[in-house]
Amino acid sequence: MNAPVNTPAPADGELKELVAQYALQLGDDALILSQRLSEWCAHSPELEEDVALANLALDLLGQARTLLTYAGTLEGRGRSEDDLAYLRTEREFRNVLLVEQPNGDFAVTIARQLYFATYQHELYSALVESTDPELAGLAAKAVKEVAYHRDHAVQWTLRLGDGTEESHRRMQDGLDALWPFTAELFAADTVALALAETGVAVDPRTLRPAWEASVAAVLEAATLTMPTGAWQPGGGRAGEHTEGFGFLLGEMQALHRQFPGAKW
């Protein structure tokens, strides 16, 4: 799929399909990061942080449920949020690679949070203007939650970066390790671009300047260095994921696959 940027407005059915794919992309980002964050439950460095990370995961799960339900409704194949979360295979997930990266140490998790929450805050701030009322409504609601996510990551980045020699080293290592995966957040994805033309979606490329300025300001205040590097892995939106993703899905889907339709 390599549609040129200036495509004619999509027909109604085609538009619906595109919005379904877009909702799936954003929903999968939220779902997979939620799953990763919930792995910290009962393993955080302190009790307050355990509660905080679980709260972040819960907010993201709420966004994911709304988006996956909407995607399922639009595609019209009768798939519920649960069907989409529990019964798709690895190649069918549309999330960016950043959110599936393993938690690493606490600093790696905070680096991932800083990169992603800053991006999501910019994205939802812009998506409030979407011509799609469902997406605009969710964005208006979620942007306020994500402001807290970003604040959480900023405070920890400052503490770790401007803390001890060891915390500084780990925070910088986390930022450097995950930096390559940030490029995909702003890549010219065909679904988003086609929908940006119609005012439904946000062109991901437009989010980069504000994101970079925001991250750079935090890192400077935290005495950390903005990473550089040319390697820009991608493919998540096309279902090409990294090695750890299969294990994540295995754990997330185990119960539903062993006991189909389980309810409690």
Added chain:
Amino acid sequence: MMTQASEALDLAALEAAASAVPDPELPVVTLGDLGIVRGVAVAGDGAVEVRLTPTFVGCPATEAIAADVRAAVEARLRTGGGTGAGGVEVRTRMVMSPPWSTDWISDDGRRKLAEHGIAPPRAGGHGGPVAVTIGRPPTQQNQACPHCGSPDTRELSAFGSTPCQSLRACRACGEPFGAMKSL
């Protein structure tokens, strides 16, 4: 017949019944106090539809709230929701827009929260995102202690026992307390 029955329903009484339901996580306040009941209407198929809005998108109490509201409205229908109210289906629908903010909490709700030891959110001006700054946003620094009333409190964590609360402690009396987040 269904339409005739629906026309006779006392929707204001049904909305009052929904609004009087206690919040499952903060039972000292009602759903009406929290401002999360958005209205009651009769849907095209004759069912009674109660519109609710979540405080946080992922609030885990959402499903319990919907079930409690259905039960309360059904009970009201049985005891006089209007003539011909028997057998009417009751549904809830979550609406996201306009987004809920802490400004929707009533004065009564704020008072009840404080009496229960939960600092109410700061009033006014929280329709938009919390200002994101490096260093703590000043708006989050001054919720008074609900136990001793001292304004000298500090944040332990922005995340508390429910999605809508943060965790604070009082420097004057030393007690920790939950505080409704400004949203």
